[in-house]
Amino acid sequence: MIDVCAQEKKQMSSITAALARIASAIESVTETESVTLKNALGRVLAVPIYSAINSPFDRNSAMDGYAFSSTDLILGQVITLTQVGISWAGQPYQGPLKAGQCIRIFTGAVMPAEADSIVMQEQVQVKASSITLPAHTKGQEHVRAVGEDITQGALVCAAFKKISAIDLGLLASVGIDSLVVKRKVKIAFFSTGNELTALGQALESGKIYDSNRYLLTGLLTDACYQVTDLGVIADDPQQLEDCIVAAAKNHDLIISTGGASVGEADYIKEVLARCGKVDFWKIAIKPGKPLAFGKIKDCHFFGLPGNPVAVVVTFQHIVAPALEQLSGVPMSQPLQVLAKCTTALKKAPGRQEYQRGILSQDDNGELLVAALPQQGSNILKAASLANCYIVLPIECSGLQAGETVRIELIKSVVSSVISH
Ligand code: AMP
Numbered sequence: 001m002i003d004v005c006a007q008e009k010k011q012m013s014s015i016t017a018a019l020a021r022i023a024s025a026i027e028s029v030t031e032t033e034s035v036t037l038k039n040a041l042g043r044v045l046a047v048p049i050y051s052a053i054n055s056p057f058d059r060n061s062a063m064d065g066y067a068f069s070s071t072d073l074i075l076g077q078v079i080t081l082t083q084v085g086i087s088w089a090g091q092p093y094q095g096p097l098k099a100g101q102c103i104r105i106f107t108g109a110v111m112p113a114e115a116d117s118i119v120m121q122e123q124v125q126v127k128a129s130s131i132t133l134p135a136h137t138k139g140q141e142h143v144r145a146v147g148e149d150i151t152q153g154a155l156v157c158a159a160f161k162k163i164s165a166i167d168l169g170l171l172a173s174v175g176i177d178s179l180v181v182k183r184k185v186k187i188a189f190f191s192t193g194n195e196l197t198a199l200g201q202a203l204e205s206g207k208i209y210d211s212n213r214y215l216l217t218g219l220l221t222d223a224c225y226q227v228t229d230l231g232v233i234a235d236d237p238q239q240l241e242d243c244i245v246a247a248a249k250n251h252d253l254i255i256s257t258g259g260a261s262v263g264e265a266d267y268i269k270e271v272l273a274r275c276g277k278v279d280f281w282k283i284a285i286k287p288g289k290p291l292a293f294g295k296i297k298d299c300h301f302f303g304l305p306g307n308p309v310a311v312v313v314t315f316q317h318i319v320a321p322a323l324e325q326l327s328g329v330p331m332s333q334p335l336q337v338l339a340k341c342t343t344a345l346k347k348a349p350g351r352q353e354y355q356r357g358i359l360s361q362d363d364n365g366e367l368l369v370a371a372l373p374q375q376g377s378n379i380l381k382a383a384s385l386a387n388c389y390i391v392l393p394i395e396c397s398g399l400q401a402g403e404t405v406r407i408e409l410i411k412s413v414v415s416s417v418i419s420h
């Protein structure tokens, strides 16, 4: 007798094996374009950026206070200095600073050449044009050195870095106002299924609304992507083929949802094999087993499952790393941390599971996670409530409450709930 399950297990790729195949099959886009710094958020740097200047440009004060020379300090003695001028941010003090003298100085203002110390204004007594420093005043404090953030000629951002909001500030601080970035990755997506109904129309029995194109619209919102929504394609091999062949001409990647399984109306794998090539199509993860990866000429293809939660899980763990590779950033996987699971978990060995969970923290900072009761791959409400995945390895066969599990925070919902 043929053991279908054992055969299927052999055919399934682990997520690691699938990602390795993706890494070797996908090359990042090579074309580049120039963007202004203001338009660079989320784009991928094509070349490294080096600084033409030191940052800070000048030695300057880290505090509002008084600048003086530490040679004026006498250990354990109260010192009085004469104020001879002011250094404002943007308007340095021009005169010399002699022994026994100080200047008023504000945060960011240039230090006089002779000064090496700042005393905070809260620590001095001011009388007319002189200040008294307490006996414990330390010298050489609160001064920002030239180039202490970035030195002239140093690397500011490495090539293939995705520009963050912090990078925008960093690049501006060294005067960079335009960047060479990788061009956007062109992605087309569509849903397939004769049951799918457009929003705005009343549902008939047997029909459902198309959630997946809305999910993908959200998941594909990224400055690196240029996205085309191809709508809903019927469960019809010819229509699917026409759609895929046309989209492959001017996109780097096509994503479909639905029709990727083994049902009578599941044509994705067959159509992909006809107009291109199928690399693998079953991955040992749950939700999300039926997943096709392939290529039509130069265009990559992902056929994701139909169930919406499976779409999200496969997108985040398989498609997102592939998109990183395409856009030119190093492939990554979500960071996992350990948490104590407060619920018992059911699981059969054979696939890596991503159960939807709620992560919280007790008063000692220990992470606690509870699985949501409904784990069906069609249950979008539980996925919407979840703030993490509980990641159960392939061989795991369930666990008792109180055991330690690996969890992944779901991006965009990393905060914890405050209960009053
Ligand atoms: P399939 O892989 O086409 O057999 O679909 C698996 C399940 O996902 C079925 O219950 C479909 O009705 C459902 N499904 C497929 N596409 C969508 C979609 N775009 N939005 C919501 N559910 C879908």
Ligand code: MG
Binding pocket: 192, 193, 194, 235, 258, 259, 265, 266, 306
């Ligand atoms: Mg279907």
